[in-house]
Amino acid sequence: MPVYSMTGYATAHGPADEPTPDRPAPLGPTALLGVEMRAVNGRFLDLTLRLAEELRAAEPALRERVAAHVRRGKVELRAWVERRSDAGVRAPSQAELQQLLRVQEQVQAWLPQARALSVADVLQLVQRAPAPGGDYTAALLSLTERVLQDFNAARAREGQRLAAMLRERLHGLRTLAAQAEPLVPQAVAQQRERFVQRFTEAVGLTPVDASVLQERALAEATAYAVRIDVAEELSRLDSHLSEIDALLERGGEVGKRLDFLIQELHREANTLGSKATSLELTRIALDMKVLIEQMREQVQNLE
Structure with missing residues (x-):
């Protein structure tokens, strides 16, 4: 199933007079129907119909048709009747x-x-005289169905482009996580060694048993090493990346779920940055935030 963007546009024109048993086909079109749909992103389905007066009878059916194809977004549908000055001759019924x-x-x-x-x-x-049975509902619904197909095709193309951009950012985040992973034990060991060294230097300045200070130093160093260890954050980040990849592969209505996962990615990147004890880890955390923010902007447009 494709991933749909909430942004799309489509329009079409068609004859307003559909032949029926009581109303034969005209010898030339007396009027044309026009339908136009456009949409931008939105949290829920916000549908606005702008219909010509003679088309208002079709409003409930139009809302039902659009809701069957579109789940989210701010959608505007316009429909009008174009009277032809050079209209052909309508065959009398x-x-x-x-x-x-x-x-x-x-x-x-x-x-x-x-x-x-x-x-x-x-x-x-x-x-x-007005055409008998001047109800354009059937013709309007038929034309709207055609517009909806073009509209969804446009949204699918845009969704495919957005999904490709997201997958590119996913690859970038995985590359950064792979760069950070070997730095974690190294940073923990360096901080632990530095902590013990400072406590050892303090032994010469404090009239306290050295074994007591050394035991305290090791305990403090271990606790500090636990606080700056970001292995858990990297593990959760990898899990979120895999879930995003699976959602994009599955397709359908994934926008809200992706938005939540992007928030989780941002939280992990923030924690990684706050725990960073080296310039390299700090740089990686900042680069991750840039990619995640780019993903957040794109996800806002997915249904």
């Missing part, structure tokens, strides 16, 4: 012809000298 015949018979009953309607008269009257 059987109901219209029967109605005109009845009217003609009534007129001739009162005015026997009135002439019968010609073909030109019939077509002129039909074109002036």
